[in-house]
Amino acid sequence: MADSRVDTVARLAQWKVDNFGPCSYKKSDPFKVGIWNWYLSIERNRYLYIHLFPEPSRISKENPPVAKFILRVFNASSSRKLYITSVHERVLRTYDDFVWHVDTTFVGRFIIDVEFLDLKICPLNGGEASSVWSYDGKMQTIAEQSTLSCLSCMLDEAIYADLTIITSDGTLRAHKAILSASSPVFQSMFHHNLKEKESSTIRIEDMSPESCTVLLSYLYGTIKQEDFWKHRLALLGAANKYDIGGLKDLCEESLLEDLNSGNVLERLNEAWLYQLHKLKKGCLTFLFEFGKIYDVRDEMNNFFQHAHRELMLEMFQEVLAIWKPV
Structure with missing residues (x-):
């Protein structure tokens, strides 16, 4: 229904309400501002009560909005009598998080404006809220x-x-x-x-x-x-x-990522040659603590013929550290 539609432009949302009687309730269609869908609702008893709230959804639950806004309401007649709130800033999760009661006798057609000055994402695990419009x-x-x-x-x-x-x-x-x-x-x-x-x-x-x-x-x-x-x-x-x-660190991390029995001896040699301590430790752990030394027994003879003496000593010390009696 046109009477439920909320029009938006930039950060401003406007709801034109027709035929609102002395004891009524009305809820708008959803409208999108920022990353959330929003609703306005109105009800009248003694006062005109205006609610602003986000649509219940996963995004509003996991990233509830911190809204900074001004709300205005005025009649559509030539007098255009205006009511305006102060600037509000608060977390909005539910229908009851923001209610504005306006002492007015507006009947018939009137207009509600919501101007969002800022919208921030409120992280559930704490930390500083960040603006969606940054x-x-x-x-x-x-x-x-x-x-x-x-x-x-x-x-x-x-x-x-x-x-x-x-x-x-x-x-x-x-x-x-x-x-x-x-x-x-x-x-x-x-x-x-x-x-x-x-x-x-x-x-x-x-x-x-x-x-x-x-x-x-x-x-x-x-x-x-x-x-x-x-x-x-x-x-x-x-x-x-x-x-x-930076490139050296990137290469080391990458060579460690896809370490396997087919390349571990080559990677160990590269680690020794370029003093890549993290890669060297990863290779030795792979070979001895995880027992993959048995998978490369056929390649070990050739490896030892070309490996640096200090590297072989480190490998021997690694074996002693693992196999020492308790």
Whole structure:
């Protein structure tokens, strides 16, 4: 029914009520403001009682709104007599959480306005309520996406590129400023009077063009997950060589995630080579505490022929720690 419809624009909701008698009750249709559906209801006894409440739902139960609002009611005649509340701010969960009684003799047609000044999500487990209309996170996301798009374009189209990278089988173009901001090793190359500064060329000949491209995509913030997984070991070596701490940590976490009997010895060797203590501990735990050493018995002979002596000593100490008598 049109008489139950609430119209909304921006943060304002308006309900035009017709034919409301001296002893009546009426409830509006639901209307959406913020992330909640809302209702208004009115009833008249001695006073006109106006209720504002969210629709009972999972979202209003788990994330009840903290509403800051003003409520107005006025008749639709030419006199337009107005009643207005003060600014209210409260958690609204039920029909009874906000009731405004207006000492008025309005009959016939009148209008109710609700202006939401702010709507916040009230976390059930405590903590500070956050506005559903906060633009901080949205602006940050849009700004980050715009920046990454620009950086991707700079890399892909070599816009004002001032650096040539010589890989194992080809060359790539990049920007000294990006590499310098990402790595103190690169920054040192271009800051001091080294040959890299004079020639605007660096050699990364221990990486293929594909792996080096993925490294650059990480530094420019445009790396894809499938490329990262495919080139993890090459990226780990570059992160260690050029002191790119965040990338090194990311590689370690990733190599630990998919540890299994088929790769544990290789991962253990990488952990030793690059001083990845968490990965090394994970490999030793996998082998000895979880008993997977028996799954790799055939590969152990070859492993010990190439493993560093101190690593073998650590493995032996791990065995003693597990098997020591109680």
